[in-house]
Amino acid sequence: MEQPAADRRTFRIIRSAAKALTAATALLLAGSLAGCDAAANALEVLESPAGIAARAPSPADRINALEQLRGVPVKGRAPKTGYTRDEFGPAWADVDRNGCDTRNDILARDLTGETFKPGTNDCVVTTGTLADRYTGTTINFVRGQDTSSEVQIDHIVALSDAWQKGAQQLSADQRKDLANDPLNLMAADGPTNSAKGDKDAATWLPPNKAFRCEYVARQTAVKAKYSLWVTQAERNAIVKVLEACN
Template identity: 75%
Template sequence: MISLRTKMLSLAALPALLFGSVACTPLTEAGPSAGTGPGQSSAREAAAGSALEQLETLPVKGRAPKTGYDRDQFGPSWADVDHNGCDTRNDILARDLTAVIFKDGSKECVVASGTFADPYTGTTISFTRGNETSTAVQIDHIVALSDAWQKGAQQLSAEERRQLANDPLNLMAADGPANGAKSDSDAASWLPPNKAFRCEYVARQIAVKSRYQLWVTPPEHDAIAGVLSTCPDQPVADASPDAAAAVDIAPEVPESVVPESVPVYANCAAVKAAGAAPIRPGDAGWDPKFDGDGDGEGCTS
């Protein structure tokens, strides 16, 4: 199978494509709530194969309680799901940035710098990894995990939730402040400031919710329909081959069959006690939690 690294690097020009060929007319000033109610007809009939048509296949019902939600319900943050030695954050940075330079000694895994054309704001960001700079570009879950939890993900298996959290279709590099402003909002309460990207954005949300059998609330449905009323021919978001099939999800291996030669460290104290510090992506026993400052090396202090 083609590795995630090979497929993602082939998408380095994705931001340019997003800005150069967005099949969407800018949203009017009516705002995200403008549109039609669930089951009502749009001004133009939804085209076959369009995101608007796919929207009408999603169940519409109320938000479930957030009770029991925890980020850990979706697996470890930025896990190396395809076992290529690189965590998901670096994989997405490598996919969405251009002019990427990798950190020396990281086996072309840790993104040290690059140029990012942010689709959320329409601005260009020069990314440099560091304690004070890494947060300028963050990785957004297009369908926020908390939102997913309240709209069906509670019924998914742990493995399905892990796939949802690491699916490239649901992940996009984004301007840090814009991502912070979004938080766990759905389309009824937040849309990208860059109106030219809104059609693509909600199409991705629809595709993710369709793939994982999640629902939308009535206000969310109306907000999405309002966006798509300006671009009724917006195609269904690409769920293959690069956007979604790029993740090669391996089944969870029961602890009883994990080879004893593979170290598992509970914390940095255990890493240091084993003489494995500093630990880096690709090293045996690596876990993204060891790299608290995002510099590509763990347990250095």
């Protein structure tokens, strides 16, 4: 059931306020959680639709990510046979049933100063400013036929990569959740996202080196959450990045 407009407005207000918060709460949460899910749960708090915190990963984050990576199986890449985007459900479904599709939820989460199309109950984002993590640049987003693609929503673990590393064994609902999980989604510079394609950490890392630690930590968290695996080359690349984090 679609949420009432008043509830969606309340959600937007909470999210806007949360954008200004630091990651202190999530760090405390990570310290209090037991087991290898700690990093994933803390990152999910940071990357939830209710708020996002921009910060450099701490030494504790690096240790948590390395610990979590130890629990991710290492296997060879499976054939891509049978992969289509449809295997992960309709693009940008409203999985949280807040009345807005996932693309607009992520745009509203990651952009600042966003405006919305009138009559959409603050769902359809029309403008905003993106501090792009992949490039370290600032992008002015304007919704339109010729401009929307300048900001794309990236799957941090590409769906094709996920398909070749365990997602074939997931249920249809689990794959749909993976494709729409805020932990695995981020607004990004369109051309850079296109250049990334379905590459893993062994073959592609963000040009913005300051984001690489968080990037591979989130890839690790996603793969652990959905029982996916990594290749040996991918694991080596992730370890190399995490060990170099300050």
